[in-house]
Amino acid sequence: MDVLIIGSGGREHALALALRRSPRLGRLYIAPGNAGLTGVAERVALNPSDCHAIVAFCQRERIELVVVGPEAPLAAGLSDDLAAAGIACFGPSRAAARLESSKGFAKDFAREFGVPTAAYRRFTDREAALAYLEVRQAPIVVKADGLAAGKGVVVASTIAEGEAAVLAMFDGAFGAAGAEVVIEDFLEGEEASFFALSDGVRARAFASAQDHKRVGDGDIGPNTGGMGAYSPAPIITEAMTARVMREIVEPTIEGMRRRGTPYRGVLFAGLMICADGPKLIEYNARFGDPEAQVVLPRFEGDLLPWLEASARGALPDRAPRFSSRAALTVVLAARGYPVAPTAGTEIRGLERAAALPDVTIFHAATRRENERIIADGGRALAITALGDSVTEAQRRAYAAVDLIDWPEGFCRRDIGWRAIAREKSKAASANAPSDESLKTRRA
């Protein structure tokens, strides 16, 4: 089967490597891809948002499946245009992708179909939004309604901060995305990302992960597209997976089906695991980046039939299988990211780093100049390692990072800290003398 992947990030590199392993794969194209794709997929110079040109390319090359990485082409209706041309697409229709492209829509939908989420109100008027803030308590969360590359959310620790966020959004800080604002209650708990595949009717739990959005160690500084991640999320136990499927994913898929806008593709639920159970923070209509770089390396088997079955409405009854090992990824970004990344600097040492066992290097904003790899934007690389624990995966990932020679780049040094602290305390309690042995010792 000939496949086209849409996108240019580490997520799409991870999709390409996973699909490459399929014995059923024919030709693999990626539009536009990045410097890491050489030898993996054939790069095509198409703009991911130019639906017309993508459909024309697919018809010319007889592409049978298109796998869409990022959200913007989905919100622009790429899946619908491909469907109209009879081409299968892994990724929801424009109407179903509204779960991500409008936070207000997602909140109303969650309320209608009983998906647990924070109490909220939607506003198109600044005075009404400010008046609502007056009667709420801090911390409080202010969100631009539309797509804002993961940056349109302010968790305000005071009402005054919330007011400033409301004013900034209505003043156009996020462009058209902020013409409507959602204000919602702050949820206390531990965050996790949950991925499920759906074919419009059925849903299958796929995998979980946790990411690090802030730029600095200790989860401080501005939000980014993501500085690292690990999978599985220790908090998403088997019992929690069943609960998330029952309380969040299944009502969502059923609700979309009943509305006449069936959801096909991967449903990414951003969750807060609260004392009284999982709550939805947001929906995304695609894999996360960098979550894909930890979820897909753990996937066992042939990914291609799963993506095709989701696109064509025929998911099998069995569950997808994953390695029980942990995967952890560290993002290397150009200095100055996320505000003003320096561009055009050379990255060396990638072969040595990639040669380490259980290590994979995913490219994002990179280009090739002759044989040199040049950083071409903010997040350049994601270095993923597998291990028998998150601690081991982290050690391997940083060993690889330390072999990369890129003085103009930086990364966080604490990716996975929460899971590693858990592993340490588990090991300590396993080694601690039991009450019985203490009694014997005292005697």
Ligand code: AMP
């Ligand atoms: P979102 O883009 O909606 O996922 O929000 C970005 C980040 O803001 C999330 O990953 C959370 O860390 C935080 N956040 C969003 N909504 C809430 C909420 N209701 N309570 C606490 N934190 C939130």
